[in-house]
Amino acid sequence: MxxxxxxxxxxxVALFMVGGIVSFLKQGLKKGALLLGALAALATTAAVLWW
Structure with a gap:
């Protein structure tokens, strides 16, 4: 359980990071969005494997 x-x-956490990606892209911070994208992918993978 x-x-x-x-x-x-x-x-x-992954969904929260996706919101951060959108925010970073609106501000023109492409490197930050890329970093958050990688972290969101890792969080999604962790959620799927943990299930």
């Missing part, structure tokens, strides 16, 4: 909550938390 705990594993499911951890996966949900990781998915929430």
């Amino acid at each position: 705990t594993g499911n909550w951890t996966a949900v938390a990781m998915a929430f």
Whole structure:
């Protein structure tokens, strides 16, 4: 049961980072958006593997 909550938390973190990507792109910070994209992909992968 705990594993499911951890996966949900990781998915929430990934979605939060996607919002950051949009914000960074609007500000013209492409390197920051790229970094957040990589971190969001890692968080999504962690959520899927943890499930």
